Amino acid sequence: MTLHRLIPALLPLLLACAATDLSNGKAPDVATDTDEDTNRPGLNDTTNSDANSDTSVDTAADSSDTAVADTEADSTADTAADTTADSSADTAVDTGPADTGATDTGGDTAVSCDEGETLYAGVRLVDRNGDPLEEGDLLDVTIEVMGAGPATAGELRLESWSISIDPASFSATGLALSGVSVTGPRATMQTDALRPGRITGTAMVVSTSELAGLTVSLHRERCELPRSRAAAVLQAIGGGSKIPFCIDGAAYRSLQVAPAVTLRSTQQYLTANGARNDLFAENFIFCPQAPTIVHQVELCITRAPGQTMTLAGSYAGDSRWEVDDFALFETRSRGVLFADGFTTQHHPGDNNFWCGALGEPAGHLCPASTGCVASLREVATGRMLTPIATTEALAPTLRRFDDGAVHVESLLPDDGRSVDLTVTALDTGIEGNLGPGLYLLMGPP
Numbered sequence: 001m002t003l004h005r006l007i008p009a010l011l012p013l014l015l016a017c018a019a020t021d022l023s024n025g026k027a028p029d030v031a032t033d034t035d036e037d038t039n040r041p042g043l044n045d046t047t048n049s050d051a052n053s054d055t056s057v058d059t060a061a062d063s064s065d066t067a068v069a070d071t072e073a074d075s076t077a078d079t080a081a082d083t084t085a086d087s088s089a090d091t092a093v094d095t096g097p098a099d100t101g102a103t104d105t106g107g108d109t110a111v112s113c114d115e116g117e118t119l120y121a122g123v124r125l126v127d128r129n130g131d132p133l134e135e136g137d138l139l140d141v142t143i144e145v146m147g148a149g150p151a152t153a154g155e156l157r158l159e160s161w162s163i164s165i166d167p168a169s170f171s172a173t174g175l176a177l178s179g180v181s182v183t184g185p186r187a188t189m190q191t192d193a194l195r196p197g198r199i200t201g202t203a204m205v206v207s208t209s210e211l212a213g214l215t216v217s218l219h220r221e222r223c224e225l226p227r228s229r230a231a232a233v234l235q236a237i238g239g240g241s242k243i244p245f246c247i248d249g250a251a252y253r254s255l256q257v258a259p260a261v262t263l264r265s266t267q268q269y270l271t272a273n274g275a276r277n278d279l280f281a282e283n284f285i286f287c288p289q290a291p292t293i294v295h296q297v298e299l300c301i302t303r304a305p306g307q308t309m310t311l312a313g314s315y316a317g318d319s320r321w322e323v324d325d326f327a328l329f330e331t332r333s334r335g336v337l338f339a340d341g342f343t344t345q346h347h348p349g350d351n352n353f354w355c356g357a358l359g360e361p362a363g364h365l366c367p368a369s370t371g372c373v374a375s376l377r378e379v380a381t382g383r384m385l386t387p388i389a390t391t392e393a394l395a396p397t398l399r400r401f402d403d404g405a406v407h408v409e410s411l412l413p414d415d416g417r418s419v420d421l422t423v424t425a426l427d428t429g430i431e432g433n434l435g436p437g438l439y440l441l442m443g444p445p
Contacts, residue, residue: 154194
């Protein structure tokens with residue numbers, strides 16, 4: 001049969017074949033998968049006869065398209081879409097969104113922290129050879145897990161500044177560590193049963209250009225336990241750098257702001273740290289003078305609305321603390337003073353001291369009949385700083401404050417603003433010290 005006669009004869013057959021193809025569910029090949037092929041070239045139809053990539057989205061599945069693999073790394077390919085349970089266990093955690101259908105038998109279900117769980121951390125850094133902190137000094141590190149919660153698997157995550165953690169040095173009491181790994185400034189301590197216990201180890205100071213700092217947080221699988229964080233910061237003597245991040249009061253329970261500072265000659269501290277010449281200590285058993293800096297640290301902090309902040313000698317809040325003679329707290333927002341306050345002491349008075357420079361007995365400044373409460377005055381303006389707590393200078397309290405008794409939250413805004421907090425231990429007279437350390441305890445928002 002000639003060609004011009006063959007075409008008319010075949011035309012009905014060709015039309016019938018096309019109709020059959022459409023009735024079998026195969027869409028015309030002007031589109032492809034539900035993902036745009038121009039962006040996902042790996043999903044192009046494998047049997048397209050088109051010379052170019054499809055330019056629009058398929059409205060139906062192409063029977064010749066290859067199946068798209070789940071984002072889950074199943075040990076065998078799923079035999080059905082994720083609207084039903086996987087037929088085999090997943091070998092890895094999903095990186096994509098959760099399935100919309102039944103829960104995978106392989107354990108894709110998300111883990112949420114129990115809001116009733118109260119486990120939290122505390123941390124202490126101690127300079128083995130005492131203040132001052134210097135490069136190369138060894139630090140004793142104590143991490144304690146407190147509170148209550150199920151004894152199931154978890155981990156402690158650490159982040160440090162200016163110190164190097166020795167993973168081989170850590171041991172635990174009350175909880176078994178199944179592994180300790182360190183990568184640069186970060187470390188992870190894993191345990192099969194996260195519960196109350198104590199971990200001890202060592203670290204080395206590798207720089208004094210910034211604060212030496214360590215933060216600890218508690219985790220179970222994919223979540224961080226709420227308000228489980230703790231931090232400790234130590235300042236190199238004579239230094240004034242800030243910690244390179246801001247403490248969020250809503251996430252932390254405690255913050256160590258000073259170590260135990262050994263009782264030492266005031267002159268030694270004056271030589272090392274200088275004095276606060278902008279202030280004058282008055283109404284004291286010693287002659288009026290600019291107080292000497294015994295220890296000072298500056299950091300950034302944010303207080304949550306309604307949150308209390310108190311002072312303590314321990315992260316557990318079960319101790320007492322003392323400072324000889326003042327603990328000064330100053331907060332600044334963008335360099336402008338927001339508030340300040342200090343702890344001070346009452347002395348019963350004594351007429352036996354003589355201020356030669358003033359030509360009169362010190363008793364004139366601290367009368368024996370009424371005693372005196374030491375004060376701090378701003379030299380430039382004459383403004384008297386406001387005491388936030390007062391204790392006795394003599395036994396039985398001997399400059400000691402109970403943990404949690406001294407509140408400092410009024411010195412920080414609670415509207416979400418971060419402020420720079422400077423904590424300074426000051427001394428006048430002969431000797432100065434601070435012990436057993438100083439912590440900021442942060443209550444619930």
